[in-house]
Amino acid sequence: MLALLSAVALLGVHAASSAAQNNAGAKTLAERLGYTRDAKLIIVHADDVGVTHSVNAATVTALGTGLVNSASIMVPCPWFPEIADYAKAHQDADFGLHLTLTAERVYYRWGPAAPRDKVPSLVDENGYFWHDWNPGTHIDPKDVEVELRAQIDRALAMGVRPTHLDSHQYRLIMTNKELFAVFVKLAHEYRLPFFVTRDWFAQYPYLEPSLGPSDIVIDHTVTIEPSLPAEKWADFYTTALRNLQPGVTEFVIHVAYDNDEMKAATRERATWGAAWRQRDFDYFTGQEFRAVLEQQRIKLVTWRQIGELQQHQP
């Protein structure tokens, strides 16, 4: 009986997996977006919008250059109302929701969008999201569903029309199959594309079989090594752009201004800190990035374009 169940499970995996591959085999994502199979396409995606005013201000400026062309918003954070107001007034901007289940800073914190006692496994003894999860932290997928629904509903109620969903700190991707299933379920229910890339399939084998046949998978992702020395910043990105594979690659970046607020909010560690984020801002709004894009004939695509493919699918 166990052997039979395993065989059925395996069969299920193969069926889903081959459906996805057939789909991809027929037409690549680049082709579906109207480009040739060897086109190099990127989404330059700023994470963590809403977390501080510094991040909001830097993101709005970066989007204004056209070089950063997509971003995602943390609904439970204190500065969400500011960016919701901006998103409502700029319905053409490519804003997704950066679904959030942690409050990873020390001196500046936030809690769930859902009533705290409805999501007990997500909060610490003071009512904030956990600072971090360790193997002993039992996260209840039912709580995750309640919380993510509260975040999406608050965003909709406050005038945000998200183009996609993604996951803060990849918690919904890299924790376990159950949390990923909640992510996929809500994305389907709200009819939104969500960020998952083929690059993660080998390390997280539950991802691919959890996808539906019409879910879109991003080909690749690039994000900077958190501990890279400051002087290697531009080199890292420029090299990544020069070595870009054909297909769609999401650059996951984090922009902010290195000012008092951001310094204080992130002062316990340098990674993803104020100066760290200022470097991302400087590179992706600067001349070197613009020149490499041109030289390598790299085109920018948005989550809105990807979402439109999904909606037009039979």
Added chain:
Amino acid sequence: MLALLSAVALLGVHAASSAAQNNAGAKTLAERLGYTRDAKLIIVHADDVGVTHSVNAATVTALGTGLVNSASIMVPCPWFPEIADYAKAHQDADFGLHLTLTAERVYYRWGPAAPRDKVPSLVDENGYFWHDWNPGTHIDPKDVEVELRAQIDRALAMGVRPTHLDSHQYRLIMTNKELFAVFVKLAHEYRLPFFVTRDWFAQYPYLEPSLGPSDIVIDHTVTIEPSLPAEKWADFYTTALRNLQPGVTEFVIHVAYDNDEMKAATRERATWGAAWRQRDFDYFTGQEFRAVLEQQRIKLVTWRQIGELQQHQP
């Protein structure tokens, strides 16, 4: 029967009132603090600590000068953990809790410390505290009690040892007798002095009869007219100090730095805004204030000293 009830109620009022007056008649607050009856004593009290990093940083600097000598903390606000950490490391600092029931800004907001569904009358449709209360906002005193208890308990759990309680935007003082009763009840329960001044008794006749016989009443309070022109700032405070009455006066001030974060958090109106709060910081940490204190022989007292009187009372 109604007449009888009224007579009893009146009797109750007179009893409490004359108890308070007898107390005051015996020894003034100044005398109980060890000064003469004609001494001019002030508490220079910075409100709203925890609301932003800018307010926290300016408050810590202002307390460091010794010219601002007391402050109170908003527990539900995002930067509470930063000031809780500071308070825990500086147990001698005179920090009270600035009990908070509103989120009065537009682009930067917070919600209750209690689970949201336990305090339904306090929150708007997006889960934040109401931006403002109007005559149609029904605030349930039971919700207020649940929320204030959650704020005090979170502060204690995170290492703050408050010296006093006061009320953000005076909501617990100036709304109605029921909310004031919750304030007094919790102050008694947690054995903390709370900010109420004789200056308010005429306008809010429920205040005085709601007090217990050992509650301490501050003689006077001074706070700046919100719409005063910037160039009149120093004149207003210096004149108030020159005309100071004998007894204990609390100067209710609001310090912050006029920086990007504070500008953004308060940009919808100038009153209590970033530049407005910078002016309070500049005056109360500056030479003119120091000189007037000396010239007028005004002494500074803290809430800690006032709380000690209460604890030593039989």
